[in-house]
Amino acid sequence: MENNRGLIQSLREGVDMVRMIFFMQAKQVFSNEYTDKGDDFPKLLAGAMLNRLFGTPNPESPYKEFAERYKKLIDEELTKVPKRFPELLIPLTDALRIHFLCNHCEGMPDLSAKILARAKDMGILLEDRDTPLPKGFMNLVHRLGKAYGLIYDQGNDN
Numbered sequence: 001m002e003n004n005r006g007l008i009q010s011l012r013e014g015v016d017m018v019r020m021i022f023f024m025q026a027k028q029v030f031s032n033e034y035t036d037k038g039d040d041f042p043k044l045l046a047g048a049m050l051n052r053l054f055g056t057p058n059p060e061s062p063y064k065e066f067a068e069r070y071k072k073l074i075d076e077e078l079t080k081v082p083k084r085f086p087e088l089l090i091p092l093t094d095a096l097r098i099h100f101l102c103n104h105c106e107g108m109p110d111l112s113a114k115i116l117a118r119a120k121d122m123g124i125l126l127e128d129r130d131t132p133l134p135k136g137f138m139n140l141v142h143r144l145g146k147a148y149g150l151i152y153d154q155g156n157d158n
Contacts, residue, residue: 004105007134008102008105008106010134010138011098011101011102011134011137011138012099012102014095014098014137014138014141015054015095015098015099015102017141017144017145017150017151018088018091018092018094018095018141018144019050019054019095020150021088021091021144021145021148021150022046022050022085022088022091022092023043023046023047023050024148025085025088026042026045026046026049026050026077026085027042027043027046028042029042029084030042030043030045030046044062044063044066045066045070045073045074045077047063048063048066048067048070048074049074049077049078049081051063051067052067052074052075052078053078053092053096053115053118053119053122053124054095054096054099054115055112055114055115075122078122078124079122079123081122081123081124082122082123082124089124089126090126090129090140091140091141091144092119092124092125093119093124093125093126093129094129094132094137094140095137096115096116096119096124096125097116097131097132098132098134098137099112099115100112100113100115100116101131
């Protein structure tokens with residue numbers, strides 16, 4: 001059982017890496033698009049989108065209030081993800097499915113099924129893509145982390 005906890009923790013860290021990459025990309029787009037809303041708006045919107053997509057609402061202020069106030073905008077922006085961030089659909093699909101598997105292993109399958117259904121409805125979940133095996137997912141995360149400058153291989157120029 002201890003081994004499973006370590007695997008689940010590693011997989012969740014991989015999911016968090018995909019979330020971080022999406023957050024960075026979305027924040028950048030929103031910084032250019034919502035210039036009249038203030039400096040915090042792009043990161044609050046990107047964070048609220050991630051929290052909605054993965055079913056992980058932030059109960060703290062000001063995040064909770066932002067999510068409630070801009071619920072419609074958050075959902076609208078989530079439906080634009082397939083067109084705005086097509087290069088992230090595979091990592092998001094895999095991260096959502098791994099998130100589902102981790103939640104299922106930790107006794108939360110009902111919540112996860114709703115998360116996947118909502119992602120499918122928004123066009124984010126690629127249905128024809130197989131659920132990744134842990135090693136394949138972690139390899140994808142590693143490649144993405146390197147590509148986005150979040151992971152560095154020490155002593156290796158590749």
